[in-house]
Amino acid sequence: MLKDKRKEKPYDFATVQVPSVLPRIVPIPSDSITSKTFILLEQIIEKNIQKLFLNYEVKEAHPYRIMRNADLSIDEEEAADLLSEIENKLKKRKWGEVIRLEIEEPFDKHLLKILTKELGIKQSSDIFSINGPIDLTFLMKLSGLEGFDHLRYQPYTPKPHPNLSLEKNLFDQIASKDFLLHHPYQSFDPVVEFVHSAACDPNVLAIKMTLYRVSSNSPIISSLATAAENGKQVSVLVELKARFDEENNINWAKKLEQAGCHVIYGLIGLKTHCKITLVVRKEEDGIRRYVHLGTGNYNDSTAKLYTDLGILTAKPSYGEDATAVFNMLSGYSEPLSWHKLTLAPIWLRNKFLELIHRETQNAKDGKPAKIIAKMNSLCDATIIAALYEASAAGVQIELIIRGICCLKVGIEGISENITVRSIIGTFLEHARIYYFYNDGYEEVYMSSADWMPRNLDRRVEILFPVEAEEAKAEVIHILTTQLQDTVKSHILTPEGTYEKVDKRGKTLLNAQDYFCQEATKSIKEAEDSHTSPYLFTPKFPIP
DSSP: OEEESSSOOOOBOOOOOOOTTSOSEEEEOOSOSSOOEEEEHHHHHHHTGGGGOTTEEEOOOOOEEEEEOOOOOOOTTTOSOHHHHHHHHHHHGGGOOEEEEEEESSOOHHHHHHHHHHHTOOOGGGEEEESSOSOTTHHHHHHTSTTOGGGSOOOOOOBOOTTOOTTSOHHHHHHHSOEEEEETTBOSHHHHHHHHHHHHOTTEEEEEEEESSOOTTOHHHHHHHHHHHTTOEEEEEEOTTSTTOHHHHHHHHHHHHHHTOEEEOOOTTOEEOOEEEEEEEEETTEEEEEEEEESSOSOTTGGGTEEEEEEEEOOHHHHHHHHHHHHHHTTOOOOSOOSSOEEETTTHHHHHHHHHHHHHHHHHTTOOOEEEEEESOBOOHHHHHHHHHHHHHTOEEEEEESSOBOOOOOOTTTTTTEEEEEEOOSSEEOOOEEEEOGGGSOEEEEESOOBSHHHHHSEEEEEEEOOSHHHHHHHHHHHHHHHTOOSSEEEEOTTSOEEEOOOTTSOOOOHHHHHHHHHHHHHHTTTOTTSOSSSSOOOOOOO
8 A cells, every 4th residue: 555755645556466487485694504594575575665666655565365266167068169268268267256365464454445345355254364474385395495304204206016017018917917006105107108008009909098187298198199190099088177277288189189189178068087098909819908997187297196096907898888988978879788887977876876775775684784985075965865874774884085074973863873084194185985895795996086066967977896806905905094094084073173083092003104115015025925915904894
């Protein structure tokens, strides 16, 4: 807020943008050997603001930050060219409606009033006064500076899969058995190599793949381009509506088209969020289809930070369903029936409800019944109602939900048999796993979908069963280990708050650290077939 020294005029208001091209953390010279001092760039600007307005008297200066509505409003049915339409909308995103104002305390109320009016903020609930620096993401950069190793977790390097060799023919290995991949504890390299091998293998006829979020320098994109240049049929569905990755995906889509790939932009009104790759290969005994299905993105960068699961399989039933998926995405009709896969938005909701209701009926019939579900968020009202009904019937339900959970625990006669825990650790928990006891005939599924309306009703998602006994045992092992986490788990209370696990009398277990140790040890013991791949066998409270 400024006052002109030359004229008696009302106060003026000016905004100075903090330049993003300069480092936000600025070191201050110090004689201290044991400590370092830093100042933030906005503080330097604030202290020297008078030098920018020489003919004015600066009355007040306060750092503030605004957030805008980044949703893209696109009429897909009317858009002649979806790619061009999204490109045009992206240019307007920086002028979206202001939905949040953060201002650093202490601040002048008159100045806040001006800001509120100028930015068109209508609700006081959209204004947040911050006692301290705004936007604490600078702490990540601070911890990355030299001399601050004590502020960082010890780096972990993903380990090779103990039973899947990248030095041997990948297709021969997958043809012999299914492989479960657990990232980031195990390397993402098998997935990258799967696509690369397909691109270079003269026997591969076609590669089909969905891409939602990929890295800025993606080796998978390069392999797909190489495959097309090698004369293979390459079909790639690039989801242009992946929020905040729209521009990146547009660039990749153009590159793939230039290389000769058939690029699909998705279905009208739906986001394609499923993670699936199909490789069609000509072999001595005929055509064989190889499939990768996963819970996370084909992003080699985030695969080192997000916990996800995937399977590599050559089972014909999975290959037939994968072909049907890409036929649907390409605009062909849906199959008469599915062998293994269940898709949203048409069939997935009913599939989940059927699985939950089966456990409910088993409990009513006096049989043991149990559900374990791990996901990012739970907020679908129909699913929650089904879980309440199951709990009331006696089904033991254990939920591992990292983020939003709209279900309430501890309601007498309704949710007494439900527990919810959130695990927040070094890595971002991102996998979706669904376990159903099924009267002793255990069923395990993995998916790209959470129990949310957007996943079940407005996205193309895939639920796939884990049927190979070894792989199924590994997934159950992952669930049981996380259920015993006493270090990084937070338990949902009936009051709706989360509390740390009471460690008294319990063995300290950090599930993420345990999986790191397990992956490291499994490599050393891969040649010893008599050694259990697990450091210990967690107790699994199946009724």
